[in-house]
Amino acid sequence: MEQASETSDGIDHLALAGICHALACADELHFGRILVSLVRICGRIGDVGVAVRVLKLVDWLVSGFVESRRMRKVQVLFEVISPEKCESEGYVLFPAVMAACGGLRALRVASVRHRLDFAPRLKEAPERTIRFAARRAAVEGRPDDDQRRVLLQCVALGLTQCGPVASNDSVLRCVLMALLEELLPLPRLLRISVKSPDGNSAELAKNQVMQHQDSVLFKEAGPVTWVLCNQYSFADEKTKDYVETRVCEYAQELYHHLRAAVLLHQAKRNGLLAEIDKIAEAAFFMIVSFAAEVAKHRLDANSSGGFQPEVAVRILVEFSCVEHLRRLRLPEYTEAIRRAVVVNQDNAAASALFVESMPSCAELTTKPDLLTLDGTRYICYTDEGLFGTAPLHKSTLEQIHLGVAASPKSSLSCLASSFKNEKILWAYPGVTPFDGLASGVAALVRHLPAKSPAILFCIHSLVVKAKDLCSTAMIQDRSLWRSWEESTEPCKKILDLLLRLIFLADIQSFSYLLKELAEFVTSLPKEGQDVLLDDMHAHVAESDDVVRKPVLVSWLQSLSYISSQADVRESRNNAKNARSAGGVELSLNRTIARL
Template sequence: MNADNDPTCSLLLQCISLALARSGPVSSSAPLLVCLASALLTEIFPLRHLYTKVRDFSHRNSARLGHDEVKKHLESVLFKEAGAITSVFCNQYISVDVESEGVVENLVWDYSQDIYLGHRQVVLMLRGKENELVGDMGKIAESAFLMVVLFALTVTKHKFNSKSTQETQWDVSVRILVSFSCLEYFRRILLPEYMDTIRGVIVSVQQNESACVSFVESMPSYMGYPAITPFEGMASGVAALVQNLPAGSPAIFYCIHSLVEKGSTLCGDIFAQEVDLLRNRQGDSDACKKILELLLCLISLVDIQSLSYLCAQATSGSAASKGVQKEVNMTSARSTDSLSLTRLNARL
């Protein structure tokens, strides 16, 4: 059911979801489950629609119109009943046929990836100009994150306690981890349901090499760091994931390798600047320090055998940067706040 361009359908979805939230138990039905999924993703958490509208308004220099709609939605009865509707949705899910389960699972996982992409675009467009609008859309996204977490926990308990094949469990586990990675930005509190879901799916993923590879390859890119994603949120999310992985896990190696590469690039960029420019690049220096903190946190969680790989990476990076370091010795000596590649190598 698609309510994006049909006011009648939109109103029907709203009425159905509110009625179910305020009534007693209702027999499970596949069409009803799909209706609830559509209501949650298009009416209760209409972020995709809002992102599109805000982008259109921004191009016409009338973002205020989009803000009025967001404010109105935050104050609506429908949004305030999101928790109750999510509960009904999860209860409906566990009693329908496998095909219908798969349909709504894909809807939710795809929604998570759409929010990751859409929110970043809108923030880049409005940051510094419409911060209140960005904050209000963030409130909707935070609630959407909670909905995804509760649904993911329901899926995990249902799939892992039923007769689902291992392949199905591996696939579901990867999709859940990727969805959490996409929405981690919006996590503001430590949720038991969040950690319980991660612990459940990690056990499945770590048992299969192809599932590990699939998860690593599907992780969303943080190439924009530190422009949008808060360091504390990203770091806590990465730590929450990796602390449940076995030593030597491909996912941990991937995170460490990416951080080493990113840190080396940032340090190299800083060292290549002249003295005056270097003094004005405190932001990049802070980014280096934060990446180093996260890198050291990850290393503390990894089996000692991985250190040989890291030392080899550090040695290689040190040799490649010798020429640059000669030219900036005076600069780096005067700038105690700057993070040098030599210090990075030494601490590794």
């Protein structure tokens, strides 16, 4: 549908070239008749490639008419493709909307290039046609309705060429549908890939994915996302809510279908996942760009609606569904997360809403399309979509899977509570209880949604346990810090795990982890502070994490300075009263909080 065959493409090109010449030379009467024939012929062909050439043809014609001051022909053109004419003549709409976009583009370019000021009614005419076509396309239709699909595609592609148009509810909905259903139709392609367990579905899906990557539709996904954001920024609250909900549903659907495809195809090495990944990355950028626009308009204290927790929750849910697709640190991603977290951090109901929105372990492993793929039953401890590739040991996961936990948060609660009883993995051959426990904690922290409350709970629990174990160990062994390197004490193992989490936790949980570590380190005696600072310097020096390393270097320098100053203050404060000591402690606490 998206590309005509070479033979028909050549014929169409020649026909359009001839029509273009005839239109340029014709008088008003014949101009209108030829234009009607053009719209009818292109409507019968039903091809996006032809529609794009119509846009370019009309752009060229209107530009020529403007330069030669033949504005009456421009008016006739817009009359031929007007909503009234389209309806009375029964046109197929996609050539008309592309002609409207081409004419509008020519007027905008001419107004800048030649400093012309066109009458508002002249510029309004093609926009009316665009709104009319968008309203028709935005009506929910059958998935196999090819005319509607082509119209969705053409409205979206045309709007990337003609520049901003007046905000309109139908235009926004049409662009949204085109983006989710036609330009980035990844859920539909993924459904095809898991439709049947034999190799045919994978090959069919791979061919369709590669064909889509080569299409003009996929190449224009970025500009259409810009159109979506632009239209969204001027929409009313009700329409904004509708669009946000649709994008959130798309992100969740993408997660579930992508997860199913990975489970089925990752071991087959058929190349399908590598091809899917390219479209998935584009879908990720679309979701992030739109979420940043939403955050800017709806999560600002000065916005008309004020802070809106339900909007913040939607953004966090979207990001939790696509976090695993993130390759780069994007300013839009960071800003949207920051705004969403600010809204939720002091709102217990919103935080609870986000936690509840996280799918439970049972939900993730009992959906019909995920139970049996290619003859294999995927349960909790083999589901890498949930737990990643880290070696979670079977006996720990059986504890979770058999009802100890119903959600990722409960899973972390289960693992954290296991510090009190490390017998959980004694039966697993060749693995110490702590190794299995550490592996499970690391895997969960690495793969839970960004800044999940469960991750923060896990980090906090580990720090509390580390404080408790270190206090006990220092009482029992006063030479603990001098023999730290060779130590097998539980407190050293816990601290090693905390340092390991620095490079595993998502970037949004990073600052919380550093704050907890800073508070813990500064609570230790000077000997312990020096040992742990040396350990952390070694970890950071060996790291190749380009995102975290610059932050960690600065953080360690500041923490080392605080540690040295605290030692100086301690000796000075021996001669001071309790009040001044309290002031120093308060100042130190504030410094740590800034860290």
